[in-house]
Amino acid sequence: MEDKKLEIRITGYKMRQLEQQAISRGMTKSELVRSLIARFPAPV
Template identity: 85%
Template sequence: MKDKKLEIRITSYEMRQLEQEATRRGMTKSELVRSLIARFPAPV
């Protein structure tokens, strides 16, 4: 269940990169960020 919210500040350039990559993959920006986090090693 998604019950946490993350607010970050990024540059306009970073936002364009995020939007373009999410569009390229057919994902929302949130889905893309979550998919990248899922690649991190498991917490110890």
């Protein structure tokens, strides 16, 4: 599997939300985003 890089723009407020959620779960922001994407249904 080839790793890909994703760059997104979010507001400062959304970034703080992401940071707080990641900290509360003991994860990095990237780990949290990957874990959320993993919950998506499999592509058809």
